[in-house]
Amino acid sequence: MEILSLILIMVLLMLQLFLLSQAQNSHPDRMAQAIRDILQQELKSNREELSTALRDNRTELSLGLDRMTQRLEEKLSTIHETSIKDARANRDELSKSMAYFQEAFSRNITSFNDLQKQKFQEMALRQDEMLKSTESKLDKMRETVDEKLHKTLEDRLGQSFKLVSERLEAVQKGLGEMQSLANGVGDLKKVLSNVKTRGALGEIQLGNILEQIMAPEQYATNLSTKKGSADLVEFAIKLPGREDSGETVYLPIDAKFPQEDYLRLQAAFETGEKALVETETKKLVQAIKKSARDIRDKYIDPPHTTDFGILFLPVEGLYAEVVRQPGLLMLLQRDYKIIVTGPTTLAAMLNSLQMASKPSPSKSAAVKSGKSWAPLKQNFQNSGKSWPRHEKKSGKQIKSWILWSVPEPK
Known part of the structure; x- marks a missing residue:
């Protein structure tokens, strides 16, 4: 806009000079002086206007920058306050969430402990029942085993006594020593009737062998x-x-x-x-x-x-x-x-x-x-x-x- 004004002034100046030159063709010196004066005056006027325009532009630019800085500061302040409010709201919400989570977790832990106690009690009851059932079955098995063992021992003792008697009769016929045979049978009966301990078992058998041979x-x-x-x-x-x-x-x-x-x-x-x-x-x-x-x-x-x-x-x-x-x-x-x-x-x-x-x-x-x-x-x-x-x-x-x-x- 300022450049257009300068161009327009220059055009008007040129037009004025042209008119003056047409009117005063008869006085060239005065005309040149007049032109110089006009030019100086116009240049001075242009400088003043340009200086004024530049000063106004600087002032307007400074004011614009101040207004922009103020608006930026206001925006930053608003953003800062908003951030503080948002952070405070987030902290409050997080605290509430943590409190709710802690409360829910405590409830879950309590519920889990109660459930575990209940399960352990049920397991203890089942173990007691299994123990009682096992003891009952073991007692029955023990009775059955005792009966079978007693019967088996009786049968084996009977067979063993029969076998021993047959062998003793053969020894009696072969050796003809009735007294030694009677002593041996007596010792053997003591062993079979469990009067002696296991150590005496070997001693009696050893004594019988020595007695028969030596x-x-x-x-x-x-x-x-x-x-x-x-x-x-x-x-x-x-x-x-x-x-x-x-x-x-x-x-x-x-x-x-x-x-x-x-x-x-x-x-x-x-x-x-x-x-x-x-x-x-x-x-x-x-x-x-x-x-x-x-x-x-x-x-x-x-x-x-x-x-x-x-x-x-x-x-x-x-x-x-x-x-x-x-x-x-x-x-x-x-x-x-x-x-x-x-x-x-x-x-x-x-x-x-x-x-x-x-x-x-x-x-x-x-x-x-x-x-x-x-x-x-x-x-x-x-x-x-x-x-x-x-x-x-x-x-x-x-x-x-x-x-x-x-x-x-x-």
Whole structure:
């Protein structure tokens, strides 16, 4: 707009100059001076107008900026106040929401705890009912098992007594020793009627074997074979000592019967669990080692006794199980100086020993008697190796024999 005004002024100025030049052609100097004056005056007027216009523009621009700044400040203040109000409203709403959530969560937790208590009470009632039902069923099963066990024991005892009677009659006909047979039957009846403990079972059986094979003066009973010790060995065989000393040398024989370990091993075999069989076998081996250690420490005292002892196992199945363990017999002989025997192998050993230990008038006979131990020991080891083959066949008979030899549960 200002530029258009300047252009219009310039046009008017040019027009005025043209008119003056037409009117005063006769006076050129005065005309030039007049033109200069007019131009100066117009230029001055234009400068003043331009300055005034610029000042007005600056003033108007400053006022516009002030108004814009004021409006911006008002807007910012409004936005700030709105933000504060919104933030306060959001905080209030969030606080209300949190309070509502906390209240709802507390109600849910309380409800869950009540429900859990109710469930636990129901479970406790069910467990009590199951426990009562189980106890009732166990009582019935126990009664049934007791009845069947009692009947089975009666049947087995009857069969065993019948078998024993038949064998005793055969022994009576073969040996013709009525008194010995009567004593043996009496001892056997005591065992079968459970008057003796398990330890006495092996002792009675060992006594019967010694009584049938050896003369009474060839062995001693309940003898202290170790000097300074009060421990009494069940049986000790009398052997001739050196010819120049004339003293008697005793061979200690002690019966051991780790019944619990053996029965647990048989039960493990029936379950077929390899790990359980290995565990029970280790326990049985430890029991046999302990028995051998006891015999060595309590009864062996060379030269008053032999440098070895005999561990008698009254059950063939137990003896077969011991023989079946790799290296166990050699370990017992090497570390504990103990020879393990069963009923059959003990009888064979005693027969050989009776022949080897007869008193001889000369020293050479005594040396010969001592050398006879080597084939006896070899025969004992060979006979022991044959037992594992018969273990399965004799297992059931051995287990039934153990069952009716154990006292009836009360």
